[in-house]
Structure formats: structure tokens, C-alpha cells
Amino acid sequence: MKPDNRIVCVTKCDEYSIEKIKISLEKLLNPLGGIKKFISKNDKVLIKPNMLSAHPPEKGVTTHPFFLQALIELILSVGGKPYIADSPAMPNFKSIIKRTRIKEISEKLGIPLKEISESVEVKNPHGFFKKIELGKDIFEVDKIINLARLKTHNLMILTLGIKNIFGVIPGRKKAEWHLKAGFNRILFAQLLLEIYYLVKPHLTIVDGIISMEGNGPSSGDLRHTGLLFAGVDAISVDRVISHAIGLNDRLFILKAAQKYNHLPKKFSEIQLKGIKSLDEIKIQNFELPSDIEKIAPSLSLPQAIARKFISKPKVLDRNCTLCGSCIEVCPVSAMHKSDKTVYIDYNKCVGCFCCQEICSFNAIRIKKSFLSTLLSKI
Ligand code: SF4
Ligand code: SF4
Structure with missing residues (x-):
């Protein structure tokens, strides 16, 4: 792993105000060289938000439109050409973009908003899953920014950076993959990792301003945690969050990553930036899915x-x-x-x-x- 990939940045952000998020994002990305380190002038940038289902922003299920706006403005400030793309599991993209108010942001800023629907088969010779169909869009852009939320997940315990990338599997094909993994959570985690390695987002940001506990990812309880996380390597980002919550390396994704020798042996090999130690951001008594x-x-x-x-x-x-x-x-x-x-x-x-x-x-x-x-x- 390159040394840069071991950097995970953390900063505090109290609320969904566009100005506050923009300032916090700048602060968050500073140790990585700022947004300009990732985006060059005229780069076509795909932002992959969480557009799980049709919920209003205050439910905390999907990417907050103000968070999206703040990130888009940051990308525009360095000459990038962002567009928003995701593929919900059901053919209800129109109602999702309306209810989540992501459509409003896209129209206000004149940024394209697209449902990932076409797929291409990608060979994965070194993986367990030898062929995976991924959304075509991800191969037609210069950069990918993975914008996830901190939520619990009844299947995977938490949905963070790695799980968010599953959204690039077009629509109902997602369900077919669930079927292939069956009851085996580690196998499903391995699939998520293999998709992540094929997609290779350039940057992962996890919004933990308001997180979801308990019965996530769509029916849990909201909790103000006031934190943002970012890194080049989504596995390290997810690991830091898992440790902050007290779950440590028991997250299925991290167990699967161990198989790939992708996890540094010691957590201390991750360089935390923006905080002195993990103790500063410990999230006490975070309610996990009850199982x-x-x-x-x-x-x-x-x-x-x-x-x-x-x-x-x-x-x-x-x-x-x-x-x-x-x-x-x-x-x-x-x-x-x-x-x-x-x-x-x-x-x-x-x-x-x-x-x-x-x-x-x-x-x-x-x-x-x-x-x-x-x-x-x-
Ligand atoms: S359980 Fe939910 S998704 Fe299923 S039919 Fe009822 S309202 Fe619709
Ligand atoms: S397999 Fe079970 S958990 Fe999965 S969608 Fe069907 S009823 Fe729900």
C-alpha cells in the first residue's frame, strides 16, 4: 500500500449548512493536498452519493443535498466538471432524486444527474468472482469521488465507504449478487471489496455529521456524531470509523480485507490527520444492528x-x-x-x-x- 493510502483525515462538522460543510471539507482534505490534488481542470468527475431509496434529507438515509452542493462547489472551484450518478436497486430513480432533493441541487448548479443503467462486464481474474458487471459510467470519467454516509446496515453491520460503491452495480443486478453470496456475510464483503478494487475511487469521503444507528440503513435512529472522514483508501477510512465505534476489526469488510493482505497488521500504521488520537472521536454506545x-x-x-x-x-x-x-x-x-x-x-x-x-x-x-x-x- 502506498504511504498516502494510509492517511485518514478526520474533522468535525456540526450541521448541514453549505458554508460550514465547505469549510470543513477544505480542512478535511488539506492533509491530502486539498481538492486540487485529486481534481485537475476539465476533469470529468463522477460523484457517487448514497441514493438508496426515496426518503427526504431529514431521514438521514441518503446523501444530504447540502453536502452534495458543498462538494460540487469545491470541485467547480478547481475547474472540475462534476456529475452525480448512482443506481438505486429499484426503477424509481425519478422519485428518489425528487424526494432526496438531489434533483433540486443538480438543477440549481446545472450539474448533470444520471442513473447508472448500462453495464459492462469486467474481468476479475485474481478475484473470487471472475466477472463482474459494473456501471459503464465509471469507465467514462477521469475521477470518481465516493461520497458515503455513516450508517448501520443489517447485513454488513455498517455501511461506509466500501459498501457505498456497491451502487455502481446497475439496478436489480444487485439482488442477483446477494443471491450468489447467500448467507455468507464474509463472501458478500469479499464481493464488495472486489468491486471496490475494480472501481478504484480516487477519494472516499464519509459524512458522519448525522449518523444512523440501530435498524439501518433505512429505518434506524439518527444520532448527531458531527464528524467527517476522508482518505484515498476506503478500507482504511472504514477501519478508522469501525475503531471509533468500538467495533474494531470485526467489521466483515475488514475481515475480508485481511484475506487480501490489504489491512496493515497494526491499526497504528494508519496515519490519522486532523486529530491527535482516535480517543478524540470515539463514538460511545453506538447502537449496532441487534444481531x-x-x-x-x-x-x-x-x-x-x-x-x-x-x-x-x-x-x-x-x-x-x-x-x-x-x-x-x-x-x-x-x-x-x-x-x-x-x-x-x-x-x-x-x-x-x-x-x-x-x-x-x-x-x-x-x-x-x-x-x-x-x-x-x-
Ligand atoms: S413492506 Fe414496504 S416495500 Fe413492501 S409493500 Fe409494504 S410498504 Fe412496500
Ligand atoms: S431474501 Fe429475505 S431479506 Fe432478502 S429481500 Fe427476500 S425476504 Fe427480504
Whole structure:
């Protein structure tokens, strides 16, 4: 790993005010040489935000439009040509960009906003997954900036820099990948890493001004954490956040990174900039998704056994509008609806939580498995 890749910058930022974020971003990127180190005049820059589903900014699910505006203005200030691109799992891009107010920012600043829909097959001879279809857009730009949020994730524990890049897999193809990984979280983490290595964003920024705890990435509780993180290497960025939360190297992504020898042996090999030590930014009692998986080393068990450990989605009828999005996104067709409710066939469910991610009505909760409940008490 190049020495620069071991630098992770951290700075504080209290609120979603465009001016404050701009100042904080400048401060954040200073130790890396500032935005000019990454963006040259006329560079076409793809900003990959988090456009998971159709939620307003105050829900903390998607990239905050003011954060996007601040970053765009920074890129424009050095002559870059930014555009915003992402690929939500469902074909509802129009309603997502409207509800998240990202469309408003794009129109106000005259910046293109595009759904990643076309894909190209990329060979991955050294990886576990030998071919991966990635969004074509990422190969048509000079630079990629990965703009993630700090949130919990029922499948991966946290969604940070590496997980954000999964969005470059076009639309529903994401669900197919969930199916390939099945119950095995480490295998899915490995896929995420392989995608990350193929995409190689030039810079990763994680917005932790308001973070999401608990039932993330779309139905958790918001918590003011007031922090921004950045680095060239998203694995190091994610590692710093995982350590700040107290999860240390137990994040599945980091376990998969160990396989690649990508993790420096000691955390102390990461150079923290902007803070004197990790103690300054410790996030106490951060509520993780309530499940044994968060401490399980791997769920590469036979399916019948793994099924007993994993948490399951549960539909909350009083919130459900019967919109059917979860049914469409489920990779194993485990969901069906009547005129009153949505049913889940737990014998088919692989616990990918795509249904929970996609639900815009907070109607999918997580039901702990019996074994998971039992083991978490030991
Ligand atoms: S659970 Fe959510 S996504 Fe599924 S039908 Fe109900 S409201 Fe729609
Ligand atoms: S029911 Fe939900 S968690 Fe289960 S496989 Fe379908 S989308 Fe994934």
C-alpha cells in the first residue's frame, strides 16, 4: 500500500449548512493536498452519493443535498466538471432524486444527474468472482469521488465507504449478487471489496455529521456524531470509523480485507490527520444492528444451519402501503402479497435485507432468530 493510502483525515462538522460543510471539507482534505490534488481542470468527475431509496434529507438515509452542493462547489472551484450518478436497486430513480432533493441541487448548479443503467462486464481474474458487471459510467470519467454516509446496515453491520460503491452495480443486478453470496456475510464483503478494487475511487469521503444507528440503513435512529472522514483508501477510512465505534476489526469488510493482505497488521500504521488520537472521536454506545451476526466470524455454514442464526425481515402491517417494491427486489421471490398484507416465505429468505433497504415506509423490521437471541445472552 502506498504511504498516502494510509492517511485518514478526520474533522468535525456540526450541521448541514453549505458554508460550514465547505469549510470543513477544505480542512478535511488539506492533509491530502486539498481538492486540487485529486481534481485537475476539465476533469470529468463522477460523484457517487448514497441514493438508496426515496426518503427526504431529514431521514438521514441518503446523501444530504447540502453536502452534495458543498462538494460540487469545491470541485467547480478547481475547474472540475462534476456529475452525480448512482443506481438505486429499484426503477424509481425519478422519485428518489425528487424526494432526496438531489434533483433540486443538480438543477440549481446545472450539474448533470444520471442513473447508472448500462453495464459492462469486467474481468476479475485474481478475484473470487471472475466477472463482474459494473456501471459503464465509471469507465467514462477521469475521477470518481465516493461520497458515503455513516450508517448501520443489517447485513454488513455498517455501511461506509466500501459498501457505498456497491451502487455502481446497475439496478436489480444487485439482488442477483446477494443471491450468489447467500448467507455468507464474509463472501458478500469479499464481493464488495472486489468491486471496490475494480472501481478504484480516487477519494472516499464519509459524512458522519448525522449518523444512523440501530435498524439501518433505512429505518434506524439518527444520532448527531458531527464528524467527517476522508482518505484515498476506503478500507482504511472504514477501519478508522469501525475503531471509533468500538467495533474494531470485526467489521466483515475488514475481515475480508485481511484475506487480501490489504489491512496493515497494526491499526497504528494508519496515519490519522486532523486529530491527535482516535480517543478524540470515539463514538460511545453506538447502537449496532441487534444481531449475533455482528460478532459471528462468518456464516459460511450449510444453509439449513445458517438459517437458524440469521435475523429475518418482518412486515409491519400498520406502515405497509402494499406498494410491492420489496416483492420486486427480493432475489429469491420469497415475498408475496394479498390485498391486506405482505407475506414472507422464510424457507426461501436468504436474509439479504434488500426488502428493508428498499422500503420507503419503514414497514420492514428485523426479527431476531431464536438462536441469535439465545447466543447473544451468553
Ligand atoms: S413492506 Fe414496504 S416495500 Fe413492501 S409493500 Fe409494504 S410498504 Fe412496500
Ligand atoms: S425476504 Fe427480504 S431479506 Fe429475505 S431474501 Fe427476500 S429481500 Fe432478502
